[in-house]
Amino acid sequence: MRAETIRxxxxYWQxxxxxxxxxAARSLSAWSRVSPRSLAATGGVWLASTLALVRQERARSREVAAAFYRLQRAVETGHTVPPLHGGYDAHTVRLGDLRAEWASLAGTAAEHQEDDGRPIALDPFDWPEADDEAHDLAARTSLTVTGPVRAGQALDRLTADLDxxxxxxxxxxxxxxAMGDAGTVAAGAADREALRGGRDLVAAASRTDRRVLGxxxxxxDDxxxxxxxLASRGAVYKSRKSAALKDADNLPVDPEDVEKFHAMCHCQTVPVYSRTLLISEAATQYREEWKTVxxxxxxxxxxxxxxxxxxxxRRTSG
Structure with missing residues (x-):
């Protein structure tokens, strides 16, 4: 992984x-208006508003992921893919334009670099369609179970023992x-459901991208x-042929595990384009610690x- 890719x-995850x-913060703020006295009504209002926010932020997550994907691919291979939306007639794009696109979405400063004018070839590529219906269903189920249902179950337990x-x-x-706990857990679910947009895009695009090895x-940070x-393992490769070229001491991981994320987890999976992957400093440290421990x-x-x-x-450093 080049220095620019590591940065x-x-x-990207930040x-x-x-x-x-x-x-999650907006979800939790809205949850403060959910009342145990009228849980069905106020919980329903919270659910509708939070679902709308999840849809909005899921789309943003997807846009961020596409910009990251385009720039990372360009830096790693000298080739990239067309924009997520709209047609594109050119055969190349300047590396500096990809950096500017990323900086705009990431909210970072677009610093001039010497190779900004470098032309990057555009490979033919069809972005995977978002399954919004399935995503909405998953979000509704997750938010309902972690929020109103969890609060209702706690309320039933507490009132049953009230006498x-x-x-x-x-x-x-x-x-x-109990109400606070339900709101916190539901906020974590909202976080995860929003980030599903970018995570699913990167995963689906990587599976069909001929330049991605794994x-x-x-x-x-924590x-x-x-x-x-999972981070300590480095790359999980698409094919056995590529996997055979991994470091002998880099223990295998189930590819499905790499794409599992718990609530309030801000980890991401990123495509790998080289068999000589250099993992981040933190991941390298985790790998060395794993060997010892x-x-x-x-x-x-x-x-x-x-x-x-x-x-x-974590307890010591915290």
């Missing part, structure tokens, strides 16, 4: 993280806690043990040892 991938976190509780203030405190996990482990261990035992090590490290 670009950092900017941009997507801001998008998801911003939506045996003599301290009303304690009941109200527990009710506030994928790698890029973590945020990854969980699972995400850090799991020496002599395999399978679940290795993962438990890694989780204990990584969680302890």
């Amino acid at each position: 670009l991938t950092t900017e 941009t997507q993280a801001r998008l998801g976190s911003g939506l 045996n509780r003599l301290d009303a203030p304690a009941f109200l405190a527990d009710l506030d806690q 994928w790698a996990r890029v973590t945020d 990854p969980c043990s699972w995400c850090a482990m 799991t020496k002599g261990l395999r399978g679940a035992e290795a993962m438990r040892a890694w989780r204990r090590h990584h969680d302890a490290k």
Whole structure:
């Protein structure tokens, strides 16, 4: 991975993280107006408004992912793909224009570079269509279960035991806690559903792109043990032929695992175009730590040892 690509991938997850976190904050703010006294009505209002925000930010996430994809591909291969929307008659695009497009969406400064005028060839490419209907259904289900349904279940538990509780203030405190917990979990679901737009675009485009050899996990600043482990593996390749060229000590990972994301996870997967992948400094450190921590261990035992090590490290650094 070139230095520019490493910097670009950092900017990419940071941009997507801001998008998801911003939506989560708006979801949580709207949840403050959900009342346990009229959960169906107020929860329904929250659900409708949050779904609208998810649709909006999911589209933004997709736009950000496409700009990243075009620039990363250009830097790594000297070739790129047409814009996500609209026709494009030219056969080349300037590298500086791709950088400007990315800077505009990422909110970063577009600094002039010596090779901005370099022509980048445009390969024929059809962007995958977004399955908005399926995405909307997934978002509605996730938000409903984590928000109103979770709050309703907590309310049922608390009121069922109300006759045996003599301290009303304690009941109200527990009710506030339950409502707050539901709102927080639902905000995490909104974050994940919004980022689905960009993640799905990169995954689907990479599968049909003949220049992509595989994928790698890029973590945020504070990854969980699972995400850090996935990042430490470097690339997961499309074909066995490419995979055979990996470092011998780079343990294999199920490709499906690389594309799994939990709530409030701001990790991303990025395409890999070279068999001589250089993973980020953080991922390199995770790989070295994994070797030390799991020496002599395999399978679940290795993962438990890694989780204990990584969680302890997070607590210390936090």
